[in-house]
Amino acid sequence: MSNSSTDLLVRCDRVARTYGSGPSAVVAVHDATCQVHPGDRIALMGPSGSGKTTLLHLIAGLDDPTVGSISWPALGDRHSLRPGPLAIVFQSPSLLPPLDVVENVALPMLLLGTDRKTATNAAHEALARLDLDDLSSKLPEELSGGQAQRVAIARVLAGRPRLILADEPTGQLDHATGIRVIDVLIEAADELGAALIINTHDPLVANRLPQRWDMANGRLTILGGAKIC
Amino acid sequence: MLTLTWLRGLLARRAGRLSITAIGVALAVGLLATLGSFLSASKAQMTDRALKSVSVDWQVETQPGADPQAVLTSLESTPGIKAAVPVGYGDTKSFETTTGATVQTTGAGVIVGYAGDYRSVFPNQIRDLAGATTGVLLFQQTAANLHAAPGDQVTVTMAGLPPVTIKIDGVIDLPEIDAMFQKVGAPPQSQRSAPPDNVILVPLDQWHRLFDPLAINHPELVSTQVHVDLVTSLPHDPAAAYSKIVGDAHNLELKLTGQVLVGNNLGAKLAKARSDSLYAQILFLFLGTPGAVLAGMLTVTVAASGADRRRREQALLRTRGANSRQLLSLGLSEAIAVGVAGSILGLGLALLVGRAAFGTAGFGATNAAAVTWAAFAVGAGLTIAAFAIAVPAWRDARDISVVAARQTIGRRREPRWQRLWIDVILICASLLVFWLTGRNGYKLVLAVEGVTTISVNYWAFLAPALMWLGVGMFTSRIASFVLRRGRRPLAWLIKPMSAGLSDTVAASMSRQRRLIARGVTLVALTAGFAVSTSVFNSTYQQQAEVDAVLSNGADVTVIESPGASIPPNVITELSAIQGVRKVSPLMHRFAYVGNDLQDIYGVNPTTIVSDAKLQDSYFQGGSATSLMTKLAHRPDAALFSFETVKDFQLAPGDTVTLRLQSGTTKQYVQVPFTYTGVVKKFPSAPSDSFVIGNADYIAKMTGIDHVGTYLIATAHGDSTAVAGRVQTAVGTNALVNDVASKRRKIGSSLTSVEMAGLTKVELGFALTLAAAAAGLVLWLGLNERRRTFATAAALGAKRRQLGGFVWSEAIYVTVGGLVTGAAGGWVLTNILVKILTGVFDPPPTTLAVPWAYLALVAAVTVAAVVIAASSAIRSTRRPAVQLLRDI
Incomplete structure (x- = not known):
């Protein structure tokens, strides 16, 4: 993996995010500095309320820092991240209820302007890779939690992103299903050559990834295997 | 707790x-x-x-053998009676006048004797037209018939008695002539078809002098009544x-x-x-x-x-x-x-x-x-x-x-009512009930003879009720069907809003069809409610106006007083009065049809339809226009009332010879007419029998083009003010009536009910409902899917793309709801107007559509939808994560 700045996917520089103001203000993320490079496999660990999800949302460009700056040198500006080079897997159900599985998987590509036929073909291909092609005409309400999360990963795969962010993807799943989902997620990242950050408080999940970031009271600590500039 | x-x-x-x-x-x-x-x-x-x-x-008639004075005394002491005044009725063989060298003679007549305080106790019973207000008063139709005026002498012939000559002091109208000459105690069907044409009122003592001798030999020709004013x-x-x-x-x-x-x-x-x-x-x-x-x-x-x-x-x-x-x-x-x-x-x-x-x-x-x-x-x-x-x-x-x-999303089977076609069954049942009600002549209020209570035929309510339900459910079926089966055309239609996502948006709408169909149905029902209510109310107002115009003749009517003569240039003079839009002459004479004296109206058939606002329902066997065209094509053509056609067994094309007064000799001359059609009602005409003919033909055959009546259309609708100005202009030469006063006088019919208030309430309510149904239902539906939109936004959907979802649905709900609502409302209105025929007098020929109000309803509905959809789209401006967290 190269350390050149053109390969740098994300750069967070002394980033902070505060909710509210005055005495009731809550500092969710405090003075976080980090970078994400192509091929990174990062487990973002920490107890509930430590600021993991907020940091992930900042990296995804879903939220703005109140202090500091975030940039995506190799991915483009904030508005071109999604759909495109960055994809997210949410903890809660994130499939659109009125669309069937293929349509859900094809949606990010359609949002990008890809024509319907190409997007549908890519969706079918992604589903097939995850052995989900038999679910293609199902509606989200007809899927189990594990199936829904695997379809969400297929959606990520179909978009061929360079950075995948997963926010506690196994949080609502039983242990066995959770392991399977993590397997699929890592396989997808490997296949795409994408960087992967998984936000989790499950050590078993964290142990599957070589790099580890810890969050405690909004403060980020970069641990083993981290690439610090 | x-x-x-x-x-x-x-x-x-x-x-x-x-x-x-x-x-x-x-x-x-x-x-x-x-x-x-x-x-x-x-x-x-x-x-x-x-x-x-x-x-x-009350008109209390003393029965043969009873003592009128004892009856009067008894009534005066009866609780609840404020005043009791004796009145005498005596039948005569004829009245006769001599004008210059000519003699005018009428048929049988009635002389009424009135007590001195009669006019003060019953002020609305007699209306003064010319001359004195006391003494011998001649009924205006008789005055016209006899060419008599105040000061003239009339010779009265009675059975078995020598003729008596009396001097006319004044000419009057009898607004309640039907009631005044009713057959007391007889059921409605046994009442006389028309009141007497020839009536003279005389003071009671004079009446006694005339009729006490007659009562001795012909008691059947004399009767006494006591007219009662109640507390x-x-x-x-x-x-x-x-x-x-x-x-x-x-x-x-x-x-x-x-x-x-x-x-x-x-x-x-x-x-x-x-x-x-x-x-x-x-x-x-x-x-x-x-x-x-x-x-x-x-x-x-x-x-x-x-x-x-x-x-x-x-x-x-x-x-x-x-x-x-x-x-x-x-x-x-x-x-x-x-x-x-x-x-x-x-x-x-x-x-x-x-x-x-x-x-x-x-x-x-x-x-x-x-x-x-x-x-x-x-x-x-x-x-x-x-x-x-x-x-x-x-x-x-x-x-x-x-x-x-x-769940509102999914691929479950359609609801059971759709599978059982309950909506279509309801519509068919409605049409069946409607047809059955029509066979009964749409009689909703049933009054049984001899029973003091009346009842409503609530069965007739079923037709509109079932239609309303059926149309609502059918709308839901159609809205649902189009979303389920018409995904491709729908995708094509919504392309302008959703561009490359049109197939996805169409698929999304298809799977949410229950939710969307619910919105379409509510908008359709509220739009239908607005359409049916407003069209019904407008038609009601239109017919109330027609009724008033029918009674009055026009916005303002000028009727020449008996004995008076309005100069020919009066049209120019009247046209110049402020507020007058148009003056149309209407010839009014009397003609004998057999022995029956009837009103005859001479019209200009090319202009009378618009001048007098003639309705098709006034005629039988053709529209107003078609029958007037027939009149225009044949100078001697005439329209007769149904009673005349029945009594004389007339067939179209028959020649009917009427007797009209000659303008030169004042004698009745025979004038042939050709029976062309049936007229039921005509502005200012009596409710029983009358004739309509060509004014030019009548003028030519009688040698006089004297008009008698002028119909005035006002420019701005303030008919009372215009009538006042016209009355000032014509002075005592004519009686001027206006439609507003006539409307007030029509009495206890539904026209007098405060429909204006009801209309305001209903139309305001319909407007509120339409806006609420469209805006609120759409907003709530979109609000329920905030999470879906937030997720799509988190995946990277731009606001324009989210707008494609929102606007496609909004337009489908609005257009679908308004179009089906307008169609359903139209069907319902037609059923309502038919079933409620009884409230319309006369029944409408066409429905009155309040386009301005309906445009306002459509505009308010669209505005409510735009506000709801914009609000839903605006809410996606918040960061997606914040939205997801809040929901």
Whole structure:
């Protein structure tokens, strides 16, 4: 993996995010500095309320820092991240209820302007890779939690992103299903050559990834295997 | 305790949704209570108008053998009688006058003897036209017939007595001539078809001098009556007032058994008023019920949009040990809170609207009626709240599987009613009932002869009710079908909004068809309600205007006084008066059809249809235009009334020879006419028999083109003011009537009911409902899917792309709802107008469409949709994560 700045996917520089103001203000993320490079496999660990999800949302460009700056040198500006080079897997159900599985998987590509036929073909291909092609005409309400999360990963795969962010993807799943989902997620990242950050408080999940970031009271600590500039 | 805590929490955190639900309840309660005020106020108004419209309350006829003086004394001492005045009636063989070298002779006539105080006790019974107001008074039609004026001598011929000559002091009109010459005690079908044409009124002592000798040999030609003015403290309800007045009359007949028969003029007016009051009640049911049901449906829809929240809360309560009974009591407490708040708000609204629209702040003319109406409206409000909140809560608490059944997305089978084609069955059943009702002549109010109570044929209500339900369900079927089967054309149609996502948006809409179809149905029903209510009301107003114009002849009518002669240049003079738009001459003469003296009107067939606003319903066997075209093509063509055609067994093309007075010799000359068609009504014409012919032909055959009547169309509608100016211009040469005064005088018919207030209330309500249904339902539907939009935004959907989803749905709901609503409303209006034929006089030829109001409804609906959709799109501006967190 190269350390050149053109390969740098994300750069967070002394980033902070505060909710509210005055005495009731809550500092969710405090003075976080980090970078994400192509091929990174990062487990973002920490107890509930430590600021993991907020940091992930900042990296995804879903939220703005109140202090500091975030940039995506190799991915483009904030508005071109999604759909495109960055994809997210949410903890809660994130499939659109009125669309069937293929349509859900094809949606990010359609949002990008890809024509319907190409997007549908890519969706079918992604589903097939995850052995989900038999679910293609199902509606989200007809899927189990594990199936829904695997379809969400297929959606990520179909978009061929360079950075995948997963926010506690196994949080609502039983242990066995959770392991399977993590397997699929890592396989997808490997296949795409994408960087992967998984936000989790499950050590078993964290142990599957070589790099580890810890969050405690909004403060980020970069641990083993981290690439610090 | 738990209930109070729960309610406090709801008020603190769900105040918005609870308020909207309570407003829905308030709208229904407000409408019902307002219509209750209308109904109650109009009933009281009808009774009041009936009382005011009667000149002589009772005509008590002394029976042969009874002593008239004893009857009079007895009546004067009867409680409830304010004044009793004796009147004599004597039949004559003829009246005769001599004008220059010519002699005019009439047929049989009647001389009425009136007491000195008669005119002061019954001021509306006699109307002065010319000459003195006391002494010998000649009826205006007789005056025209005899060419007599004040100061002329009339020779009266009586059976077996030498002729008597009397001097005419004045010319009068008898506005209540039908009642005045009724056959006392005879049923309506045995009454004479027309009042006498030849009438002279003389002071009572003079009458005795004339007829006491006649009574000796011909008592059948002489009769006496006592005209009675009653102390009128009657119940507000016309039906109750009618029962009381009929009972009083029967009581009098019983008290003076065999001596008198009572001609109950007030009873007859109240009989009409009570059937009109039943029509008012029917109007309330036809026009008010759908509105209240719609408000209820809207409330249920609003409450249903919070069903997911309620289920989640129920689940949480269950996990903390709440049982079904407790869950139900919480749902019930929410329903009662919303129902009570909505009812109080609704009653307040009704009070305000009642004061503004009907001038009454109560819900009824009496305290009992007020309490009943208020209780009824509140009961309806609580029922709606129970259906909206408590029933779903009870269902959820009882059976958790309901959750699955309530999903609005999915590929479940269509609802059972669709599979069983219940909507189509309802529409067919409606048409069948409509047809059956039509066979009965759409008689809604049934008055059985000899029975004092009347009833409503509620069976007829089924037709519009079933049609309303059927159309609503059919709209849902169509909306659903198009979304299910028409995905491709739909995708093509919404391409301008959703571009590359059109297939995805169409697929999304297809799978949410139950939710969207619900929106389309509500918009359609509210639009249909607005269309049917407004078109019905406009048609009603149109026909009321037609009725008034029919009675008066035009906005303003100028009728030449007997003996007077308006100069020919009067048209130019009248046209120059401020507010006059057009002056049209209408020739009015009298002609003998056989021995029957009838009014004959000479018209210009090329202009009369528009000048006199002729309706097709005035004629039989052709439209107004087609029959006037026939008249224009044949100078001697004439239209006769149905009675004449029947009596003389006329067939089209028959020659009918009438006798008209010659302008030169003043003698009656024979004038041949060709029977061309049947006329039932004509502006200013009497309600019985008359003739319509070509004015030029009549002028040519009688040698005089004297007109007699002028119809004036006003420019701005203030007919009373224009009439005043015209009267000043023509002086005493003519009698000037205006349509507004005539409308006021028409009496207790429904036209006099405060329909303007009812119309305002209903149209305002329909407008509010249309806006609420379109905007609120769409907003709630979109609000339910905030999570979907937030997820799409998190995946990277731009606001324009999210807008594609929102606008496609909004346009489908709006266009679908408005189009099907307009079509359904049109069908319903036609059914309503047919079924409610009884309230229209005359029945309408065409429906009046208030385009401006309908355009306003469409504009308000579109505006509400735009606001709802924009608000939904604006809410996606918030960061997606924040949205996802909040939902």
